[in-house]
Amino acid sequence: MPRPLLRAASAVLLALAVLQAPTAYADETAPVAVTVNARAALASVPETAVGANHAIWDSRLGTDETADLLKDAGVKLLRYPGGSYSDIYHWADHTAPGGYVAPDTDFDTFMRGVRRTGAQPMVTANYGTGTAEEAAAWVRRANVTKGYGVRYWEIGNENYGNGHYGAAWEADDHADKSPAEYARNVVAYSDAMKAVDPTIKVGAVLTTPANWPDALVADGDAGSWNEVVLSTAGPKIDFVILHWYPGAFDRAAQVPDMIQLVRKQIAEHAGAGSERIGIAMTEFNTGSSDRGATTQPGALAAADAYATLLANGVFTVDWWNVHNGIGKVTEVEGHTDYGDFGLLSSGTCTDGGVCEPAANTPFAPYHALQMVSRFARPGDRFIRAATDQAKVTAHAVRRPDGALAVMLINTSSDTSYPVAIDYSGFSPASGAPTALTHTNGATSITTSATGDATSRTLPPLSLTTVIVRPASAQAGLPGAPGQPAASAVTDRAATISWPAASAGTRPIAKYEVHLQNGAVSEQIGETAGTSLIVSNLKPGTRHTVNVIARDSGGGVSSPSAPLTFTTGTPASSSCSVRLTKQSDWGSGYVGSIDITNNGAPVSGWTLTFGWPRAWQSLGSGWSAVWAQNGQDIKVVNEPGNGSLATGATATVGYVGNYSGPNVLPEVFTLNGTVCTTR
Known part of the structure; x- marks a missing residue:
């Protein structure tokens, strides 16, 4: 999280006159084509969608003016006590040794502001310098003694930043700073806190895909931070916690893969019933301290990212921060940018005497959150x-x-x-x-x-x-079918099943299964029942489908919630491939590919595959001749390893680079034949 700047607001704001360039107009004979597909449903909008962070060093945390501004922005979740301060904060005596605590920022004051805003609270329990008993006592104070009904509780903040991977900004008094120790303590915290109030939801800290230290494995660890934490703490948690500071305005396209990779990690490591575990983005900001933090580019990126995260099922996105403080002052798109990560001005000044607007003046990202909350309301579906x-x-x-x-x-x-x-x-x-x-x-x-x-x-x-508004309101339509599920998934087929829809004024005649292809849907089958085998799917590909009910008069329901599943590769083939990731440093990795010939002897071979995403590339390769054309990779045998007898294996290796979520290749062909990926 960006660190607060605690400066007094005492200087005079400098007025900067900027000449605006004339506006150009696109060729009006070729308008931008916008496609909106009401049959391709994504996630529904939760009650807690638009959130923000409060911090105990912010003296305006509990003011009515701040609460009213947040309410008008549509903020529905407020997080406390403030990023890394969470791991030094002791709620009972309202102290944070080593940090600054502003007056009138205690827990009860925070809760008064939450209620005035009309939001839900999220509290971060002190993992770094606290105990499970201290956290349980906080739950008792909040929900038993005071009746606040605080539902969401995090265990620590960015605890991977405790020095275990080299960088240390998060307080951590534990002698063992490994993910295994954090996971063991999450279990202890969860048990102690839920013994006081079993209705609460407990969250554990994860790393965000393609953001440090994601994918790193430190000495002595059994896997990456996420793998280790989920393997131990998975059965005891209700949600996971991500933080994302992309530092650029064009990263929303990475969100679907980011969230899908986290869901895959949860499914693989968190044990039975892991589908109950939600994903919360409890810190997020689009700007950087010297580019667009408080001006319109940051606001546009904020709206785009909020909508994309929510459409992909994140249950809250929480802006860092309500107030933060002035940073590097620049000119961005004709307006003064104060390098402030806050929604609202803190009224602070630089050492050189440049000051922000009056305290609580909304910055551009405030209006972005306000727009998102008016665009996507709880109960709507993307x-x-x-x-x-x-x-x-x-x-x-x-x-x-x-x-x-x-x-x-x-x-x-x-x-x-x-x-x-x-x-x-x-x-x-x-x-x-x-x-x-x-x-x-x-x-x-x-x-x-x-x-x-x-x-x-x-x-x-x-x-x-x-x-x-719709052209005409149609009464008596069928209800939406229930959540679909996939079974018997192969390389080209899957069985899709769903709970029946409720009939309207006419009986349901059939169900249609629609495959999403970007913003276009393709009907891939229909049935009078509630299960359908769909075929002719592309191997090794993520597919999203919706089910629609159609009644005897032709009336159609709203689409079901989305189902996303990934097809595999052929169960048997004349070749098989195993890709092993041998090491990963967060922006690249070493991959090893074992190529096994299951068919007739081969004299000379070519292996081909494609990078799933444009932000992936080949760094180098060995034990073969490697070439990249766009996103396509061709690997040709060297003179000494071109012969593959039946059952023989050739091993090649490469360095793969990435600057976004690292989705590994899944489909490989050997001499034109799709191989079984093991």
């Missing part, structure tokens, strides 16, 4: 949306009353883009929809009823939400 222009991003939700909300983000600094919105599985009403807009430098979101549901123009550096 649906697929996409555009054909890299500078324009789209997100969409379906509301319980049948309306759609579409959030459009124009990241271009100087171009206004006209957009044409195409709706699939939804017919918009005629007339002007409600439009919410926030533009570069604006101090509020504007609301209007202009244009139509299918077209409008997006100003440069803008957030726009269009709320569209």
Whole structure:
């Protein structure tokens, strides 16, 4: 987490006049194509979706003004007592040895602000310098004595930053600083805390894929931090905790893989019943201390990331921080950026006398959270949306009353883009929809009823939400089918089953299974029952499907919740491949590939595979001739290892580089034949 800057606000704000460049307009004969697919459902919006962090060094933590501003932004979860301070904070006497504690920031004051905001609290128990007994006493004070009903409790903050992997910023008095020791203590904390209140939810700290120290294995450890923690603490926790500071504005595309890899780790290591374990992003910020932290680029990236994380099933995304403090002051897109990671100004100044606006003045990311909370409300369900222009991003939700909300983000600094919105599985009403807009430098979101549901123009550096009513309300439609499940998954087929939908005014005639392909759905089968074998799938690929009920009059239900599963490779083949990751340093790894010939003897071989993501590349390779073309890799035998007798194995190795979640290759072909991946 960024460290707080505790400076007094005593200087005069410098007014900086900036000449704005004229706005360019895209060719209006070729508007950006926006696709919104109401049949391709994603995650539903939880009650705790939009969150933020409070910190005990923030003297405005408990003020009514702060609480009211957070309420107006739609903040529904507030985390306490503040990042790394959590591991030095002792709640009973409200002290943090080695740190600063501001007046009027104790737990009861925090809870008064939470209630005024209308949010839920999340409390981080002190792991670094505390005990399980201290945490259990806090639960008793909160939920038994005071009746606050605090549901979410974390065990520590960024405890992998205790020096075990080299860097040390997190307090940790334990002699053993390994993930195994942390996991053992998570079990002890959970047992002690749930003995006081068995209804609470306990969370354990994980590393975020492709973010340090993810994938590192320290001396003496049985695996990475996540593998070790989940293997021991998995049965005792209810959610896992991620923190993400991407430091760039174009990283939202990495989110689906990030979350999918964490879910895979949970499934593989947390034991039976691990599907109950949720994922919380309890610290997040898009800016850096010298680029766009408080101005519109950071706000646009925030809205994009919040929507993408929530659409992928994260149950809360918590901005760091409500107040933080001034950093490096720069000019970004025509406005002063204060290098502050807060939603609201702290009113602090640099040593050179440059000061932020008056305390509690909202920064641009505040309006981004406000837009997200008005776009995606609890109970809505995300649906697929996409555009054909890299500078324009789209997100969409379906509301319980049948309306759609579409959030459009124009990241271009100087171009206004006209957009044409195409709706699939939804017919918009005629007339002007409600439009919410926030533009570069604006101090509020504007609301209007202009244009139509299918077209409008997006100003440069803008957030726009269009709320569209359906053309006609259809009564008596079937309910959505229940959560689908996959079984008997092979390389090209799977059995999809689901709980029956409730009938409307007419009986249900059939169910349709739709495969998501980006923002487009393809119907891949239908049945009168509640189970279907789907085939002709691509091997080694992640697939997401929805089920829709259709009644005897042609009326259709809303789509089911999504089901995501991954096909394998052939159960038997003339070749088999085993990929082993031998070491990993967080931005690259050493891979070893064993190639076994299960068929007739081979004289000369070529192995091919593809990097699953564009942020992956070949660093070097050995024991063969390696070449990369785009994302495709070709590995050709050397003169000395070209012959493979039946049952023989050749081993080759490589260094793979990555700058995002490292999804390993799963499909390999040998001389054109798809191999079994072991």
